[in-house]
Amino acid sequence: MQKVRYTRANSVEEAVALLEKGGATARPLAGGTDLIVQARERRRKVDLFVDIKPIPETNEITFDPAGGLTIGAAVPAYRIYGNETVSRLYPALVDACRVIGGTAIQGRASLGGNLCNSSPAADSVPAMIVLEGVANIAGPRGRRSVPVEEFNTGPGQNVLQPGEFVVSIHFPPPARNSGAAWDRFIPRNEMDIAVVNAGVQLRFEGDRVSWAKVAIGAVAPTALVVPAAAEALVGKPLSDATIEAAAEAARQAARPIDDMRGSIRQRKHLVGVYVARMIRKAAERARGG
Numbered sequence: 001m002q003k004v005r006y007t008r009a010n011s012v013e014e015a016v017a018l019l020e021k022g023g024a025t026a027r028p029l030a031g032g033t034d035l036i037v038q039a040r041e042r043r044r045k046v047d048l049f050v051d052i053k054p055i056p057e058t059n060e061i062t063f064d065p066a067g068g069l070t071i072g073a074a075v076p077a078y079r080i081y082g083n084e085t086v087s088r089l090y091p092a093l094v095d096a097c098r099v100i101g102g103t104a105i106q107g108r109a110s111l112g113g114n115l116c117n118s119s120p121a122a123d124s125v126p127a128m129i130v131l132e133g134v135a136n137i138a139g140p141r142g143r144r145s146v147p148v149e150e151f152n153t154g155p156g157q158n159v160l161q162p163g164e165f166v167v168s169i170h171f172p173p174p175a176r177n178s179g180a181a182w183d184r185f186i187p188r189n190e191m192d193i194a195v196v197n198a199g200v201q202l203r204f205e206g207d208r209v210s211w212a213k214v215a216i217g218a219v220a221p222t223a224l225v226v227p228a229a230a231e232a233l234v235g236k237p238l239s240d241a242t243i244e245a246a247a248e249a250a251r252q253a254a255r256p257i258d259d260m261r262g263s264i265r266q267r268k269h270l271v272g273v274y275v276a277r278m279i280r281k282a283a284e285r286a287r288g289g
Ligand SMILES: Cc1cc2nc3c(=O)[nH]c(=O)nc-3n(C[C@H](O)[C@H](O)[C@H](O)COP(=O)(O)OP(=O)(O)OC[C@H]3O[C@@H](n4cnc5c(N)ncnc54)[C@H](O)[C@@H]3O)c2cc1C
Pocket: 027, 028, 029, 030, 031, 032, 033, 034, 035, 036, 037, 052, 073, 074, 099, 100, 101, 102, 105, 108, 109, 110, 111, 112, 113, 114, 115, 116, 117, 121, 122, 123, 124, 160, 164, 165, 166, 167, 191, 192, 193
């Protein structure tokens, strides 16, 4: 048996003080779907669980048409895909939240936990990146914001400093004539880790793509943004040729490993398939589909 302590933080300040005092073995606890498993299997030493769910800011979803969407870091997946505004304006988040684990996991698993666990295969991360998500962080030196695409620095590693935790994740309002989509490949229908995942956001001016962001996961130590894929699309009408050029750029950018879930060759191939699919789906959504 491992002796652990559990405590509830009721405010951001309280959580920061508890995490700072607790040191490296004090961990923020959101849904616990990664953390409790890791602690139980002794893959992570935890002396103190600091439950951040009682903090109101970590548990709210707020939207303002001018300011955008803010999702508390501990809001569970089912509340995100069950939110009417999120479903209507940010369907790429719904794409990802709907497939994290199964129903029971979605009752607990949060975007903050998915981000801070820093798995290269974390499903929500490419979706948050293409939606230009920004992590709002609190710590002993006050507050700061870090774009999701810069947050993770390696497998299990991120920019958080001692005493810091993510309070919420902010997304700008959707641009006019824009659409975004996310999907993943897994060998089974559910409850598996992505072999590849991909997110795309497109903005259009007339029939031309005016802006694009492409992010891929499970094919490098962190989720990757692929600027060359965006460049292959921007300034031109969408066509089979531009989509294939973007897919090829993503295949080139991917740096996957061989493991029991997939080979390098298979992952590179799948990156192209999923980026092409997400470009078409994002375009369909931008056109109101
Ligand atoms: C059966 C099963 C199936 C799963 N399926 C999937 C899947 O399909 N796709 C997928 O991506 N993941 C999957 N996961 C992994 C997990 O459910 C997700 O990563 C989930 O989003 C983690 O969120 P959580 O709230 O449970 O995080 P927790 O377990 O509470 O925390 C995860 C890590 O992040 C830290 N942390 C949590 N919140 C914060 C915060 N706000 N600030 C700083 N640090 C924080 C914790 O200390 C811990 O290190 C699965 C897990 C299980 C057990």
